[in-house]
Amino acid sequence: MVKTGDLTKTYHMGNVQVHALRGVSTGIEKGEFVGIMGPSGSGKSTFLHQVGLLDTPSSGTICINGQETSLMTSEQKARFRLDQMGYVFQDYALIEDLTVLENVAIPGLGLGRDYHEVMEIAGGLVDDVGLGGRADHLRKELSGGQQQRVAIARSLMNSPAIVFADEPCANLDTESSQTILKLFRHLNEEKNQTVVMVSHEPWHTEFFDRIILFRDGRIEKKSE
Numbered sequence: 001m002v003k004t005g006d007l008t009k010t011y012h013m014g015n016v017q018v019h020a021l022r023g024v025s026t027g028i029e030k031g032e033f034v035g036i037m038g039p040s041g042s043g044k045s046t047f048l049h050q051v052g053l054l055d056t057p058s059s060g061t062i063c064i065n066g067q068e069t070s071l072m073t074s075e076q077k078a079r080f081r082l083d084q085m086g087y088v089f090q091d092y093a094l095i096e097d098l099t100v101l102e103n104v105a106i107p108g109l110g111l112g113r114d115y116h117e118v119m120e121i122a123g124g125l126v127d128d129v130g131l132g133g134r135a136d137h138l139r140k141e142l143s144g145g146q147q148q149r150v151a152i153a154r155s156l157m158n159s160p161a162i163v164f165a166d167e168p169c170a171n172l173d174t175e176s177s178q179t180i181l182k183l184f185r186h187l188n189e190e191k192n193q194t195v196v197m198v199s200h201e202p203w204h205t206e207f208f209d210r211i212i213l214f215r216d217g218r219i220e221k222k223s224e
């Protein structure tokens, strides 16, 4: 499903070069729930941004669903992201003036899908994440954990092949974090949803099928 070959990313800051990824070759299969772990600064978020097509690597290959992404134009990448990928970030990134239902609908409307169909699917997703009674609420009326559940529902709007989550529990207490991890686990088991999640919390490992461990921009060890 996702395959990287000798992926590198170097950031240039004036005369200083930061080698965030130093040759990462790995694969993620359909239906896996993979944890991307490792110390701070080891390249986890950089890796997620490259395979999520949110940034361009310095060198190497990224193949997603059989498509070599380096050959895509930026318009093709934008369409591919909307069509095939879901994203969940630590700051939830909900639009303030829209309701829960409208926030969840955004990726569907962005693809130009039928409005009524999108709204119906959005309603089902809001139910799935346990917020059926709050579909008309605004962001400010929700707790952090509830906002993250909205973000998860939104990430699923276009039935993505893969969901990327960058430290989705970073701003949540333990109880809310557990709810979010169980929700991802449920989606993975019930819908065979592929999920790739960056985390630095050791207790999250019990939820993952597999861990890809980063150190100094490289994969240190894979556990099956």
Ligand SMILES: Nc1ncnc2c1ncn2[C@@H]1O[C@H](COP(=O)(O)OP(=O)(O)OP(=O)(O)O)[C@@H](O)[C@H]1O
Residues within 6 Å of the ligand: 011, 012, 013, 018, 019, 020, 038, 039, 040, 041, 042, 043, 044, 045, 046, 047, 200
């Ligand atoms: N936009 C950027 N410009 C310059 N350097 C960057 C940029 N983004 C990341 N880096 C650097 O690249 C390296 C890897 O960063 P990255 O954020 O991928 O690590 P991480 O493992 O996700 O860390 P953390 O757990 O602290 O979020 C670090 O040295 C970081 O300072």
